Amino acid sequence: MSNASLPTRLGRTLRQDVQDMHAYVVQGAAGLVKLDAMENPHTLSPELQAELGRRLGAVAINRYPGERIDTLKAALAAHAGLPEGWSLMLGNGSDELISLLALACDRPGASVLAPLPGFVMYAMSAQLQGLRFVGVPLTPDFELDAEAMLAAIAEHRPAITYIAYPNNPTANLFDDATITRIVDAVAAQDGLVVIDEAYQPFAARSWLGRAGAHDHVLVMRTLSKFGLAGIRLGYLCGPAALIGELDKVRPPYNVSVLNAEAALFALDHADVYAAQAAAIRDERQRLLAALAAMPGVRRVWPSEANMILIRVADSAATFAALKAAGVLIKNVAGLHPLLANCLRLTVGTADENRQMIDALRSSR
Structure with a gap:
């Protein structure tokens, strides 16, 4: 919303739509x-912390990022198993990549399309770049509405169509046959499809292998859910020619040498992070079972991510009760009408999940 304390003369300078919009708010979590934020709750052993410290301490921070960035790109390509003829570009988190995609596709009349509810940055990046955003509601069960999506694609001919796989905040994988129909429909309109696989470490399936058959499909991933939310590193994978064009709008040196080295360290110890992801998946199953048996929880949706969506009688009251008990979750009820009285719960450690379940039981 507009800032009432902003001097009038400055209000005439700043864009009105920027003054009218809401900023992305991060909840205070002290104590x-x-x-609330789908972070990996696991920390490194003291030995790995010391190793990381030594590697970061040896980085030449007096120099701009150079060849080490290319080393990271090659390591990520090998880790992801890129299709033949594909390459990738790096971003300061997936958020920057989403903004860069909007910038690269900002032609007169261009639009961005995505299912709703979904990741808020798809719409925000479109708005800030001056593109139209078209949101297509999911079904009440949070599945893609195939006919509505296809009709919207035919009508609006979007430059970019986002499919989050799994989706945020609903945590489900959409039907692959429906996605294929959408991919084909977008191809007929000369647009791009971006499959956002931010939660891939926790999902049973990936689109990366089948995406290689298309010249208009990009797959976006992040190391945030891998266990490195603090370093802000995302990567966009796609046909080399397409990535080469998109990479032209990327700011030089957008990934720091410290972030790159931390990412390389993590890939060198990918087995440690894979074990953490496995532990989170196991905890997710225990949480799903506990929530399904809880009388105060009206519905629990299946999850392929490190979060679980539930519906309760009064999401605001339950959120407040959990916060008073020392547990911070996310009340997503206000994000979309389909999310009425819904809460999003991040899967934490066994002890954190126990505290959350205890607080939920006490909130009834």
């Missing part, structure tokens, strides 16, 4: 069990 709370933090289960």
